[in-house]
Amino acid sequence: MTEEMTQGGLNRRMFMAGTAAVAASVALWPKEMRAQAAGRKFAASLGWTTYDSGRHLQDGFNAAVAELGGELTMTDAGFDARVQSDQIDSLVATKPEALFITPADAVAIAPAVERAIAAGIPVFCADSAVPGAIVTTTAMSNNFGMGQYSCEYICKALNGKGKIARVMLPQNESWDQRTLGMEWTLRRYPEVEIVTEWAFALAGNVSPRQAVDNILTSHPDVDAIWCAWDGAAVEGTLAARAAGRNDLILTGIDGGSQAFNYIAADTPLKLSMAQSFYEMAYLDVFYAHELLAGRNTPRLISTPTYAVTKDMLQDGIPDNFDVPGEAEKMGWSRAL
Incomplete structure (x- = not known):
């Protein structure tokens, strides 16, 4: 189930009966409501x-606006927080009815997000999540849980004993939660x-490939x-x-x-x-429409995560597993 917290601070479980509930809710919208939403x-x-x-996020925004109604202006910051802050300010100047954000560096863009809210x-x-900014809704994974899992x-694969290395992603407060989960x-x-x-480091000179090359050179016995x-x-x-490892x-x-291709x-x-x-x-687009229609929206949504291993990919490599309802059709169950 999708776990949510309302803006009033109350936990709400089973608000949507599985991931397919979003699509089902859309189907129940009166035609006149969809017509009104078309001009958003x-x-x-x-x-x-x-x-x-990034591609799946972009596809989700485009598909939701196309299905639920409205017009969408989109920018891409290319992982540059300064560029994204400037783009947010520019978008705010166009006075949209709602602003959707995927932060690459949430701390750095927080002032721009606060200006949008103001x-x-x-x-x-x-x-x-954007720390310190009271956004309407944040839809995200359980980063701590993914690090744990x-x-x-x-x-378990090492039977509880061995030498490991780790490649961390501290660029974003939410992403850094994965490392904390791993440590736990x-x-x-x-x-x-x-x-x-x-x-x-996004601005660093060492790529992950080079980092792992160095790890395997300095610690050839790592498991x-x-x-x-x-x-x-x-x-x-x-x-x-x-x-040769x-x-x-x-x-x-x-x-x-x-x-998935590498795993398979x-x-x-x-x-x-x-x-x-x-x-x-x-979900962001869906709840923007809900807010504009005068209905309650959740403050935080924990979206499904699937622990994908080779046995789950025997029938092919899916590219739409995160479209509501598709994972269930493949027999996948959410891990978190």
Whole structure:
């Protein structure tokens, strides 16, 4: 079920009966309400549109606006917080009825988000929360839980004993929660030792591939590498192949066809915590319409995450698993 917290602070479980409930709710909207929504003016400031995650977020926003009504102006900051802040200010000047944001660096763009709210524009965030900003709705994954789950997978695969490395993603407060979840899991596995680590920096000169190359050179006996996102896990898999380490275990977080292909091919990448990016974006648009229609909206939504392993990909590589209802058709159950 989708877990939510209302703006009044009350927990609300089972508000939507499974992920298909969003689509079902849309079907129940009166035709006159859809006609009224057709003239809505929306804007979206995306922190990035690259990778499977960015593409699925973009697809979710576009599909929701097309289905629910309205017009959408969209910008892409390319992971540059300064650019995104400027783009938010520019979008606010156009006076949209709602603003959708996917923050690449939530702390850095917080002042721009607060300026949007102060201008009277309701803000809806996807993938990450913006600290200090009272946005209307944030739809995101359980980042702490994803870090826990993927680390647990490694610890069990090593039978509770071994040497691991980690590639972290501290750029965003929400993403950094994955590392905290990983650390919490390790408290129960005292014989699993972190022998080295590397923190990715968007403005840095070292790529994840180079980082994992260095890890395998300095620690050739490492058993597994926990990665805070799939991009690092994929590049780490290439490094493992180059080093002849097909026995290495890597895990990632994000989901999407690129990571799924590596998992299905029985490479060192064994697990991806697949997030529902499409659904995050769709929910933002859905609740923007709800707000504008005078109805209550949830403050926080925890969207489904699927722990994808090779056995789940035997029938092919899905690209629409995060469209509401599609994962269930494939027999997938949410892990978080």
